[in-house]
Amino acid sequence: MKPHIPQPSDEAKQSSRQLCQHIRHEIIAHDNWLPFSRFMELALYHPEFGYYTGGSHKIGGSGDFITAPTLSPLFAQTLARQLNALLPQTAGNIYEFGAGTGRLAAELLTQLSGNLKHYYIIELSAELAQRQRTWLDQQLNPELSAKVIHLIVLPDTFDGIILGNEVLDAMPIERIHYQAGTFHQVGVSIENQQFIQTFKPLSSQTLIQASEAYIPTIEGYTSEIHPAQYAFIATLSQKLARGAMIWIDYGFDAQQYYHPQRNDGTLIGHYRHHTIHDPFFHIGLTDLTAHVNFTDIAQAATDAKLDFIGYTTQANFLLNLGITDLLATAGDVGSAAYFREAAAVQKLLNQHEMGELFKVIAFGKNIDIDWQGFQFGDISHKL
Numbered sequence: 001m002k003p004h005i006p007q008p009s010d011e012a013k014q015s016s017r018q019l020c021q022h023i024r025h026e027i028i029a030h031d032n033w034l035p036f037s038r039f040m041e042l043a044l045y046h047p048e049f050g051y052y053t054g055g056s057h058k059i060g061g062s063g064d065f066i067t068a069p070t071l072s073p074l075f076a077q078t079l080a081r082q083l084n085a086l087l088p089q090t091a092g093n094i095y096e097f098g099a100g101t102g103r104l105a106a107e108l109l110t111q112l113s114g115n116l117k118h119y120y121i122i123e124l125s126a127e128l129a130q131r132q133r134t135w136l137d138q139q140l141n142p143e144l145s146a147k148v149i150h151l152i153v154l155p156d157t158f159d160g161i162i163l164g165n166e167v168l169d170a171m172p173i174e175r176i177h178y179q180a181g182t183f184h185q186v187g188v189s190i191e192n193q194q195f196i197q198t199f200k201p202l203s204s205q206t207l208i209q210a211s212e213a214y215i216p217t218i219e220g221y222t223s224e225i226h227p228a229q230y231a232f233i234a235t236l237s238q239k240l241a242r243g244a245m246i247w248i249d250y251g252f253d254a255q256q257y258y259h260p261q262r263n264d265g266t267l268i269g270h271y272r273h274h275t276i277h278d279p280f281f282h283i284g285l286t287d288l289t290a291h292v293n294f295t296d297i298a299q300a301a302t303d304a305k306l307d308f309i310g311y312t313t314q315a316n317f318l319l320n321l322g323i324t325d326l327l328a329t330a331g332d333v334g335s336a337a338y339f340r341e342a343a344a345v346q347k348l349l350n351q352h353e354m355g356e357l358f359k360v361i362a363f364g365k366n367i368d369i370d371w372q373g374f375q376f377g378d379i380s381h382k383l
Helices: 010-029 036-045 073-089 103-111 126-139 205-214 227-239 294-303 314-320 323-327 336-349
Strands: 093-097 118-122 148-151 158-165 174-179 182-191 194-201 222-225 240-252 268-271 274-276 287-289 307-313 358-365
Touching: 010 036, 010 182, 036 174, 036 182, 036 287, 073 103, 073 158, 073 240, 073 323, 073 336, 093 103, 103 118, 103 126, 126 148, 158 227, 174 194, 174 205, 182 205, 205 222, 205 227, 227 240, 227 294, 240 294, 294 307, 294 358, 307 314, 314 323, 314 336, 314 358, 323 336
Parallel strands: 093 118, 093 158, 118 148, 158 240
Antiparallel strands: 174 182, 174 222, 182 194, 240 358, 268 274, 268 287, 307 358
């Protein structure tokens, strides 16, 4: 039986229609063809109507998806153990990208107060930034709240820990299609007043090289490459004077990502906790995302001369840092509070939930510590 998908409000429908009109105008202005990456950028980040830059609630039970920090404070408390070991060797700064609801920031600020100088949040969405500020002011005392600084542009240099949970998957991707011995770039056109996906032979040498490196030459094979992710990691790596980068996201190594049987890539939509396979479904109201190619992330950082630290599953990372010890302090065994946290931890660790699909990758520069999070279960050899 087909699941019931809630209808958007009239206001949301109007917002989506206005965004579609902007996209149509841009497609027409470019001879009826836009790269899929540009379509995805507009759908997610249009200044007024984009999914992340608009005003709708996206995260949590009433939104479109659940994130680890919203599941349990134990996620942040466990992560803080690794960060507390790192911060004393830096200027004491955290730089969080895409802070979502602000829950991770609030919990980390409490856990890191002794070592933390500033907590910078780099956030493109003014609406999300305001919501984060409101939440943090409600949760923190004035001294801790004052450590939070929102940025809309990158600083010249980073001295501290760059952190991102489910950030990389939200970056626009290029869709590549192999057909008749040639790599094609997937684009978006208009036909009969509808958006459709169309193909053009690749002309960019950068895209050709990336496609040749990753995409199997199998007739009809379609997948994603991630030039925006690579450029993002490369830029941050070049700006990191001292400290570390830690990225937590869902994805695979390149061999697993581009397996011959994964012949339609990983692009997916999320709408009100439903999985959507049509990228044109409620444009601007549906989250579009693709898994992370962690081999490419490792390549970008090491190309920029960062030290590669480790790569493991979220389950291994959290277990290495003692999340089960923290669970034991969550309440009396048998209490409602304990069962609630135990269920959340199970979701964070279970291989069929977030534990196996989500990975953690880290890089460093001019620091020397024992990285407890990668002590056991490192899978760097797969990269």
